[in-house]
Amino acid sequence: MTSLLSDTEYVVDSLPELWFGLVVVSLGGYLLLDGFDFGLGMLFADATGEDRRTMLAAFGPIWKANEVWLVLFGTVLFAAFPRVYANLLSRHYLLVFAIVLALSLRGLGSKLREEREDETWVRFWDACFVAGSALSPLLLGTLVGSWVLGEPSALAAGPIVVGLTVVALSVVLGAAFLGVKTEGELRENVLERGRIAVGVYVALFVLTAVALYALYPGLRPVVVSAPTVLVVAVTLASAATVLYASLDGHYHLVVVGAAGVAGALVAFVAYLLYPSVDPAASLTVSEAVVSPLPLNLASIFAVTFLPIILGYFFVLFSVFSGPADPAEGY
Amino acid sequence: MIPTRTIQLLDPASVHTVYELLALAVLTPELASRVQFGWAITIHIVFAALSIGLAPFIVYFVVQEIRTGERRYERLRKFWTKLFAVGFIMGTVTGIPMAFMFGTNFAAFSTVAGEMIGGPLSFEAKMAFFLEAFALGILLFGRERVSDLAYAVSSFLVALGAWMSAFWILVVNSWMQTPRGYEIVTEDGVQIAQLTDPMAAFFNPRFPWMYVHMQSAAVISVTLLVAGVAAYFVWKNRDSQVWGTALKAAIVVLLVSSVFQVIHGDLYGRHVADTQPHKFAAMEAHYETGAADLHVVAVPTDLEALTDPRAENLYTISIPYLASFLAEGDFSAEVTGLNDFEYESPPVAWVFWSFRVMVGLGFWFVFLGLWGAYRLWRGGLYEDERYLQALMVSAPLGFLATITGWYVAEIGRQPWIIQDVLTTADGVSTDLGQGEAMVTLVGFVVGYVLLFGVFCYVFKRLVDEEAKRHETGIDDRETPDSPGVTADD
Structure with a gap:
């Protein structure tokens, strides 16, 4: 057994791959959890009055705890693959700050609308909230697309299609989340939007696959392979679950279906990347990973704290389970 | 069209001046990145200090509310929790970009130092951010949903998260000032710092100094804010038990923390002289190697003295040889002057004047603490109009002292991004274009000014709302708290 803090060997041989997995899982966690919030923010656009307060x-x-998953994704990438973190962010300089701006509008909008009663003020911050909620998944999806496809710039067809796909996915997730957090007419309305969005998502997902096949000849063997078929199968089954469960009133099952759709997308991202972790710079996992000591140390922290973090979310979602009540607050 | 007029306006001399000014405003990617990061931290540190300093006060109010059941603590808890919530969002909004700037603007630094700082940053996310965001959700929205004990625990966890976040971020920063526990190796033709001893790296010589000084600065900043707000309400209504309680608590904390900070700061200065002598020399604008005087008070005699402070162009009240003593414990000790370092000096004016503002404010805070303690002891606190006004004026000054303190620490370490290992110029992303760098710099300057303005506005609204409550009571369960009526608990 290798010493936990060995500076010559990884504590298990596949530790770099496990950290690649953790990067993907934290990205997936973010996509799923903040996807609830982004979708909620977009569905907020055609709700009014009391419904908005309920949402x-x-x-x-x-949402604050959900957003921390983005920081987790960034810092896990930085801790395990610092060169990839540096490359990815400096290569997409303006896009990264556009994401920051979109996330800021989302966060500020939701908070500042409460600060004043007058209509102009509320309308302005509501608009910021909606715009931030729509732009964040679009730009984040574009960034992830550009990263995975190894594009030198995100202004290319492939990454933008991925961005749109993530927007549709977020609407599905937001509708699923609101399905368990609201009641009555509002619930039926958002679920109807969710059903449309899941159809759009499947169409965009197919479009993405076609675009990959057509535009990236290097990826053809990956696109036409058994794992891709599995990803497509899971996506279709999950999408069908969303449709069936939302029509039949199994609201928690809608969330499970939506999570399945998200999970399949993230699995596809990982499959497209591996064994590379930065295609544009031709860096593989084993080339880009940090030396054994820092990775062993980071693994101790990860093994200790990730279960605790999951515990936070379990408690948080239990304390605030059931339909939301706009009258409640501090 | 009046062509003659146009020609007159654009006379060649003024056009030339305009071009020169524009050229000055367009910074190199390196300088733009430095200014952008520096500006971002200037605003961010206010919110970071607010979280660190306010969290213990909120724990105190929550515990007292539950223990005594008195409404005054509930009101204080509600007021400060609302401010905490806004400050926390502002802190996140201003903080996330800074983590990204390591990659966007300082990609070369992130590559060199990735093994050293990537870990601590991820530990911060795992140990602090999740804890704080989770517990804050309950603190803000869960008063009716969880038990008293769970509520008190969640307030404590918010505080723990804030203090742990500062721990890891200062591990990163202090390592850049006094790097330890690494070895430079070449990997694919790139030199990187490889971690060899985590304990030496995390608990480097600077870390304990920086952590204690920063946490204390945050506590002082927030204590002054609490004291200033409380003084305002007490000044409006001397019978307010709610704000009298807050005022007294703040004075006690201020006295202890401000005296502690001055003593600690003095010892910290000696440590800086040992480990970063060029920063110490810049703090005293000490150019020629030799015995150094301590300039207690420095007044610029002209504009040049402001931009280029040197002993000869300043009117100073100085204690001869004291800086030598502070640095070396010996009045005649030689302090290396800025002219005798092998690398360029940091921007001396920023360091010199920031240091003086910080130290001057530090002594002012001690004075405020002593004055308040005297009033607590001899009575007449609520009648001492001048003291209440001094506290109101001083409400934001703790944050100013914190900001200038960071200027000393960060501008004073230039030209190094990692002391003696990597210069800031070499740490900037190599492919960063001037246009991109300028666009985001302008965006951050404008955006953060707006953000800070919105925060001040929200803060003012909170104070106004509380002032109204002072007079009318917010709902029928509450008794009016207007002058002459004492019943707000």
């Missing part, structure tokens, strides 16, 4: 009551206690 924000569902959003308030959880």
